[in-house]
Amino acid sequence: MAKRVFSVKPTSILGGAVASLILFLVLGTLGAVIWRADDIAGLSTYDWAAVRFTVFQAFLSALLSVTLAIPVARALARRRFWGRGALITLLGAPFILPVIVAVLGLISVFGRSGIVNEFLSVFGIDPVSIFGLRGVLIAHVFFNLPLATRLLLQGWLSVPSERFRLAASLNFDARAMFMRVEMPMLRDVIPGAFMLIFLICTTSFAVALTLGGGPKATTIELAIYQAFRLDFNLGKAALLAIIQFGISAAAAGLAYWVSAPSGIGAGLDRNVKRFDRSARWIDATVIAAASLFLILPLTMILLRGLPMILSLPTAVWLSALRSVWVALMSTGLAVFAGLSLALWIVRAQRIGAGIIEGIGYLTIAASPLVMGTGLYLILFPFVNPFDVALLVTAVVNAAMALPFLLRGLVPALRDAELHFGRLADSLGMQGWARVRYLLIPRARRALGFGAGLAAALSMGDLGVIALFSDGSAQTLPLQLYALMSAYRMEQAAAAALVLVALSLLLFWIFDRGGRTDA
Amino acid sequence: MLRLDGLKVTQGTFELVADVAFERGRCTALIGPSGAGKSTALAAIAGFVPLTRGRIIWCDEDLSDLAPGERGMSMLFQDGNVFPHLTVFQNVALGLSPQLRLDADMKRRVHAALERVGLAGMGGRKPSALSGGQIARVALARSLAQACPIMVLDEPFAALGPALKIEMLSLVQEVAVDTNATVLMVSHDPDDAKRIADNCALVADGVVSAPVPKSEFFDNPPPALRAYLGT
Numbered sequence: 001m002a003k004r005v006f007s008v009k010p011t012s013i014l015g016g017a018v019a020s021l022i023l024f025l026v027l028g029t030l031g032a033v034i035w036r037a038d039d040i041a042g043l044s045t046y047d048w049a050a051v052r053f054t055v056f057q058a059f060l061s062a063l064l065s066v067t068l069a070i071p072v073a074r075a076l077a078r079r080r081f082w083g084r085g086a087l088i089t090l091l092g093a094p095f096i097l098p099v100i101v102a103v104l105g106l107i108s109v110f111g112r113s114g115i116v117n118e119f120l121s122v123f124g125i126d127p128v129s130i131f132g133l134r135g136v137l138i139a140h141v142f143f144n145l146p147l148a149t150r151l152l153l154q155g156w157l158s159v160p161s162e163r164f165r166l167a168a169s170l171n172f173d174a175r176a177m178f179m180r181v182e183m184p185m186l187r188d189v190i191p192g193a194f195m196l197i198f199l200i201c202t203t204s205f206a207v208a209l210t211l212g213g214g215p216k217a218t219t220i221e222l223a224i225y226q227a228f229r230l231d232f233n234l235g236k237a238a239l240l241a242i243i244q245f246g247i248s249a250a251a252a253g254l255a256y257w258v259s260a261p262s263g264i265g266a267g268l269d270r271n272v273k274r275f276d277r278s279a280r281w282i283d284a285t286v287i288a289a290a291s292l293f294l295i296l297p298l299t300m301i302l303l304r305g306l307p308m309i310l311s312l313p314t315a316v317w318l319s320a321l322r323s324v325w326v327a328l329m330s331t332g333l334a335v336f337a338g339l340s341l342a343l344w345i346v347r348a349q350r351i352g353a354g355i356i357e358g359i360g361y362l363t364i365a366a367s368p369l370v371m372g373t374g375l376y377l378i379l380f381p382f383v384n385p386f387d388v389a390l391l392v393t394a395v396v397n398a399a400m401a402l403p404f405l406l407r408g409l410v411p412a413l414r415d416a417e418l419h420f421g422r423l424a425d426s427l428g429m430q431g432w433a434r435v436r437y438l439l440i441p442r443a444r445r446a447l448g449f450g451a452g453l454a455a456a457l458s459m460g461d462l463g464v465i466a467l468f469s470d471g472s473a474q475t476l477p478l479q480l481y482a483l484m485s486a487y488r489m490e491q492a493a494a495a496a497l498v499l500v501a502l503s504l505l506l507f508w509i510f511d512r513g514g515r516t517d518a
Numbered sequence: 519m520l521r522l523d524g525l526k527v528t529q530g531t532f533e534l535v536a537d538v539a540f541e542r543g544r545c546t547a548l549i550g551p552s553g554a555g556k557s558t559a560l561a562a563i564a565g566f567v568p569l570t571r572g573r574i575i576w577c578d579e580d581l582s583d584l585a586p587g588e589r590g591m592s593m594l595f596q597d598g599n600v601f602p603h604l605t606v607f608q609n610v611a612l613g614l615s616p617q618l619r620l621d622a623d624m625k626r627r628v629h630a631a632l633e634r635v636g637l638a639g640m641g642g643r644k645p646s647a648l649s650g651g652q653i654a655r656v657a658l659a660r661s662l663a664q665a666c667p668i669m670v671l672d673e674p675f676a677a678l679g680p681a682l683k684i685e686m687l688s689l690v691q692e693v694a695v696d697t698n699a700t701v702l703m704v705s706h707d708p709d710d711a712k713r714i715a716d717n718c719a720l721v722a723d724g725v726v727s728a729p730v731p732k733s734e735f736f737d738n739p740p741p742a743l744r745a746y747l748g749t
Contacts, residue, residue: 419598422566428587429616437618441603 010431015344018337019359025399026366029374030241036377037235047236049215050223051243057133057219058201058251061140062194068141069148069193070186072290075283076149077156087291088153091146094294096453096507098460099206100477101496102142104484105297106130106211108304108493110138115296135211136219140204144197146294151196155189156182195255202247203367206462210481220244224369228467234377241370248365301500305493316479316495320502323459323476326394327506330458331451333398338405338450342443343435345406346413360406363399371396372464389468393475396464401454408446416442448514455506460499476502520563520668520700522726525572527555527562533570534558536726538719542577545694545701546729547711550721551746556704557596559726560672563702565589576668587616592661592699594674599657600645606632606656607641613664631663634696635689651682658686662693669694671703687714708747712736722746 043051076088094102110116110130117127130138159181167181205221212218218226220240227237341360345353375392376385385392416439424438440447462477469478476499483492522536534555540546548556561567563574565586574581581589592613600609610631614624632641635655645653654675661669671690675683691714694701705711711718717729722742739747 420601422564422586423593423595423598423601425566425586426564426591426593427612427616428585429612430585430587433617437604437608437612437616438601441601444603 011340011343011347014340015356018340019344019356021337022341022359022362022399022402025371025375025396026362029371029378030238030245032374032377033234033238033241033370037238043236043239046215046218047223047240050218050220050240051247053133053217054202054204054219054221054244055247057136057140057217058198058204060133061137061144061201062197064137064141065144065148065197066152066190066194068145068290069152071282071286072145072149073152073156074182075286076153079280079283079287081287087287088150090291090294091150094143094146096456096460096503097143097298098462098477098496098499098503099139099143100210100462100480100484101301101460101500102297103139103207103210104480104489104492104496105301106135106139106142107484108300108489109297110135115300131211132214132217133212136204136207136217139207139211140197140201142293142297144200145290147200148193148197149290151193152186152189155185159185191258192255195251195258199248199251199255199364202251203244205369205466206477209462209466210484220247221367221369224367224373225467228369228373228376234373237373241367241373244367244370245365248367252361252365298500301493301496304490305495305497308490308494309497312491312494312498315474316476316483316491316498319474319476319479320498322390322474323499324502324506326390326397326475327455327459329391329394330397330401331455331506331510333394334401334405334454335447335451337398338402338409339440339443339447341402342406342409342413343439345410346417346439357406357410361403364403366399368396368400368461368463369467371399372467376467385468386470386472389465389470390475392468393461393465394458397458397461398454400461401450401457404453404457405447405450408450409443412443412446413439445514448511451514452507452510455510456503459503459506519575519577520702521573521575522563523573523575525562525574525726526570527558527567528570529558529567532558532724534562534724534726536572538726538728540700540702540719540729541717542700543698544716545691545703545714546717546719547715547732548702548704548719548721548726549708549711549735549743549746551742552706554721555724555726556721557672559721560670560702560704564591564593564670589668590666591668591670592664592666594657594661594669594671596673596676599674600653602645604644605641606637606643606645606648609645609656610641610660610663613660627663628659631659634662634693635659650678651686654678654682654686655689658689658693662697665697665699667699669697669699669701671701673704673706676706683710684713690714708736 076084107130108114110128112127112129114130121127128134163181167177172180203221204219205225208217208219208222209225212222220243224237224240224244227233227240341356345356345360348356372392375396379385379388379392420438420442424434429438460477461475462481465475465478466481469475474482476495480492480495480499483495519542520540522538525534525536527534532555536559548559550556558567562569565581565584569582572582576590601612604612607628608618610628611618611620611624614620614627620628629638629641632638635658637652637655637659640648640652645656648656657674669690675686678686687710690701693699703710703715711732715732718732718735719729720727720740720743727740735743
């Protein structure tokens with residue numbers, strides 16, 4: 001029998017260590033919360049309302065996002081127009097846009113003194129509030145409509161052009177085209193897109209913190225934060241954490257079962273030649289409305305923030321510096337962990353690889369607030385948790401970014417082994433030589449893109465840091481939240497501008513680094 | 519002598535058996551219809567496919583349990599013979615040190631090999647800046663630098679035009695003579711074999727037949743070969 005052709009040991013040790021750390025971060029922290037809870041009493045009606053609201057708003061968010069995405073994706077799939085490529089790129093942007101920035105932008109459009117209400121008041125209509133369920137839904141649709149559109153667009157572009165040609169030769173009208181060609185495709189794509197968005201929305205924290213709250217609009221994540229931060233009721237936090245984990249895990253399981261499509265990184269610039277004629281104005285209106293919905297909030301921030309940017313207080317710049325540091329630390333950790341796991345996954349046997357990959361994706365279902373609470377309890381006896389707030393934030397952010405790294409890395413490494421594995425074997429390239437001269441170079445693009453995502457996500461994260469911060473070591477998103485809470489909206493807009501610029505810059509630098517010389 | 523001693527390879531429902539020996543310092547071409555097992559035979563010899571039974575013996579040394587990189591064979595695959603992300607120099611140098619730790623003598627050998635195949639001064643380029651023929655030369659330069667006792671060729675020049683292929687085959691011949699290598703090659707094209715092989719072995723229906731001198735092979739082809747050649 002031929003031997004295994006490369007030494008497995010160092011990758012298994014490293015990968016095993018990372019996998020254990022992930023298991024600890026996801027399950028160990030949950031255990032710590034349960035362990036330290038003195039008495040786990042039942043949940044109050046307030047808490048049950050949070051549970052119901054979490055599922056309800058996630059369901060509605062997914063439903064709205066997917067439903068609205070259908071006409072947008074269809075319009076993008078069948079029209080060619082100036083700026084189409086730019087618009088599709090823009091659809092990827094909300095993914096790396098800090099939640100708090102989007103919320104601020106949405107408030108300036110839909111808020112009490114925002115454009116929409118100003119417009120309504122012209123007709124004597126009372127202002128509509130953005131807070132509560134409505135605001136949560138608007139924010140979730142803002143983030144997930146682009147994602148849903150990209151996913152559905154992929155579906156549209158996956159329909160072979162021969163089918164459209166055949167439909168044309170059979171003289172299908174727009175309705176027949178929809179029923180016979182597009183509908184069957186949507187039936188395949190929609191369940192995955194819906195579940196993915198539902199899953200994302202179940203762990204919503206920053207949106208609920210800023211736009212929700214109160215008995216009618218509190219998510220479980222927000223309730224955990226309140227139980228910990230306001231009441232220090234660990235029993236309740238633990239119970240909520242378990243419920244949150246259950247809901248997310250069930251949603252993740254369902255999403256996996258209906259095989260959620262991948263929404264990032266694929267080429268969507270193809271344009272299918274269509275022969276059916278349908279009303280142009282519908283598509284034009286849909287595209288214009290969607291673009292406006294996405295661009296307007298950010299434009300508002302730009303317009304309001306730009307004049308203030310140089311007069312921002314030093315504290316804001318200091319927190320920006322701190323955030324960059326956290327983001328870089330988090331990116332380093334995520335890349336290291338992602339690479340270690342991916343190398344192990346690629347070399348493991350079938351079932352083993354599946355299990356390890358499953359562990360790597362576990363953080364999709366995990367709640368960063370639970371991780372934060374657990375880490376607080378574990379660290380509390382040894383150090384002042386506030387002193388390590390930034391480190392903990394970086395670690396949790398890295399864990400949350402891991403699935404996105406694995407998503408790109410594992411296929412890239414598999415591809416490298418498939419195409420160049422035998423050549424490397426025949427040259428005796430094993431261990432570090434193989435990693436350095438074959439695997440990392442072939443995974444450069446995926447690594448750069450994943451690192452960019454990790455950096456941007458960490459840069460804009462408003463989650464764990466809210467649990468830990470004592471007000472001194474604030475990150476930029478938290479600083480921004482403080483400015484908003486103090487109604488210093490002009491300064492908030494300027495800080496948001498800085499935050500968004502830094503997030504995009506970090507993403508660009510890493511992504512760019514993966515592309516050069518490849 | 520490279521001996522395949524009672525060899526059997528199983529891949530799904532496909533089985534390949536071989537009980538043959540290849541002469542040392544000679545070039546043997548494996549010829550036969552597609553799907554007959556030519557590439558599987560090479561993959562087994564090179565160590566990429568586990569043996570169900572039997573042994574591979576090179577000059578009294580049992581290679582059966584060695585990793586591909588330990589068998590003293592240089593490989594030229596159908597495609598993917600160079601790493602696109604490394605320079606020409608690095609691609610050749612990997613044949614001498616998988617860790618790319620090169621002493622002065624090794625560096626000299628890499629440059630000499632590049633010069634020998636007509637790529638002098640191109641060491642700093644990436645494969646994307648080379649033509650198909652030049653990429654084949656990079657792979658040959660590596661074989662030359664490796665100077666392994668056995669060269670294994672799995673139709674590496676199938677994608678090249680006829681004139682370029684002839685050029686490459688004669689370069690293979692020169693490299694083999696320079697390094698005194700035993701060559702095993704697979705080809706679809708009988709002309710390739712006629713050009714550079716000393717001996718030919720028929721591979722048909724999962725059986726590797728004993729190699730015979732090329733003139734005898736083509737003058738008096740076995741029935742399975744006759745069917746394949748269409749004569």
